[in-house]
Amino acid sequence: MKYIGLVWIVIISYMAGAQVYSTEVVTDEVNVPWGIDWLPNGDMLITERDGQLFRLSAGNLTEIKGTPQVVAEGQGGLLDVKVHPDYASNGYVYLSYSKPMGGKLATTAVVRGKLSKNSFVESAEVFRAEPASTTRHHYGSRIIFDKDGYLYVSVGDRGNRDENPQALNNHCGKIHRMNDDGSVPADNPYNGNPIAMQTIYSYGHRNPQGLALNPFTGAIWEHEHGPKGGDEVNVIQPKKNYGWPVISYGVNYDGTSFTSITEKDGMEQPINYWVPSIAPSGMDFVTSDKYGALKGDLLVGSLKFGYLHRCELEDNKIVKEEKLLDGIGRVRVVRQGPDGFIYLGVEGKGVLRLVAN
Template sequence: MRILVFLLVTLACSFVFAQKKELNLEAELVVDGIAVGWGMDWLPSGDLLITERSGTLYLWDGQALNEIEGVPAVKSKGQGGLLDVKVHPDFNTNSWIYLSFSRPMTGGEATTAVVRGELRGNKLVDIAEVFRAEPALSTNHHYGSRLVFDKDGYLYVSVGDRGKRDENPQALNNHCGKIHRINDDGSVPQDNPFVGNPIAMQTIYSYGHRNPQGLAIHPETGALWEHEHGPKGGDELNVIQPRKNYGWPVISYGVNYSGTKFTELTAKEGMLQPEVYWVPSIAPSGMDFVTSDKYGALKGDLLIGSLKFGYLHRCDLEGGKVVKEEKFLEGIGRVRSVRQGPDGFVYFTVEGKGVMRLIVQN
């Protein structure tokens, strides 16, 4: 009996050690020929939708890369273009997919918009706009714009401050520098935090954001996690709560690109602190939680792409808090989108390369 207990304890310890040992992660190219793959999502069939920022939506069926017709015109300039893509949770019934993009407006202006369309074969039809950020501006950066559905079917849309930090993020009478929550048809949920406020945009869920390019739902708690670009330093990882103010630009851990300060404050009453902030900036873009068993100790953690330094950034979570951070695949290139696929593998896009799959080498 003692020998059996000893063997069981030894096996358990060996398993824990194996789970904690350093992972040998590599990347393999799955889809090439895509310059800036901004967003990805999967159809129930397993086919992969990929947005290319210049304005093309692709479908990868495992063999061929096909272009989807019917995509709306985009303003592909600066940080603008065709941005995220999201498949409706009930796609098998309605065939809906959603696209966020920089919509060209009159006078050379543009804004962040979201459309819904029915995917029929290789064509998008019956397109309807479900969200448009106001005001439209002539700037060509800080559009956001990630899309994510929660378990209740609400669609969250991130919108950047469009480079107007002193006018937009702290004001409720515009859509910029905010996280928005809408129904799948674009209507406003009646329990949105600013419903009934006569000066507020009714879709606002949280505010005080700079340029949020990461949204993900925690698989266990259902909480909405977000990351956003800071200026020079001060990139943030946040857990989003309704009606809360995340501080930009009143509080920040960053400075102007010239090195001068725009605020002396890193904290203020009534403004939430980030879960993590990065100085220097890593330029985060895209993220997802790892829920599969394919990556051992990474299960339950958050993977984030780094544009600036070109790697996958791991946030090790315990009890809903980040307890450790780690870098993988340093030098791989500008990681733009990170998603776990239905097969349990993590996929990510690298600018100038295409879509890559994260694999474990034994």
């Protein structure tokens, strides 16, 4: 199928209580859409994990040349895309990706650049995680801006759980906060600490592939993959330790235990966790009136079970959960667009739009 004109073709309908939902194809020409964002004119930017950045404009999908070289192996590739909140005046677009570092080494990095016709130009690195690793998983990496214009980047532990996430002398297994040019804000929790990476905002994370600004509270919400069980949803606070791998509600993939505790003083409890793991990826809050009772809820993609996970919120807590679009496929990214519709990046299907019938 090709995208022609406006969004089209209803795939299948799903029930959520009395509400029926369906999806429409926006484009099926992107195989693994990892990140989605919008330019002020309504054009959609889409990352393809293999390494391409696309712009969807008036029904036409165009590749943007000049994006950085990526290590498109395992969980690596071209990851998130974020348009600067003040794009109209500065023209910046941010990309996170798995960066080759020589030999078999790779790491999570973020560049910002500008769009000139069909090219990504004036590219400059604003963040690079240290140390690089030979592993090909747990890169993170989502990008968001908060209401004050600070840039946040999530970085996974790169598979080194015993050294990276609990140590402050590396970037891995952390949420990072910086100015939009990558410099360190004066009020960062570890600014001036001689043993810590200055951009660290929180630590003790495994593989955060969900990061979203709660528009109702201004708080940063995050979700991360657990091992076998123990996927977490957290509200991110500065200088807090979220426990990985000292505390966890999961076990090793072979069923053996790596920790005997789920709580410890000085370590944050998740506001929600999933056993068995749903393999969460991407999330966003619903502020639109287009979906009735979904307004105010958090939507999360499930890679493992192939559905959209609804988290009903009350007083900043998840009070009820529901499966939507069960069987839709591996939902990689969930974003509410400027038009108020929810868009899903689904592996092997492209970008879909959620419709309430």
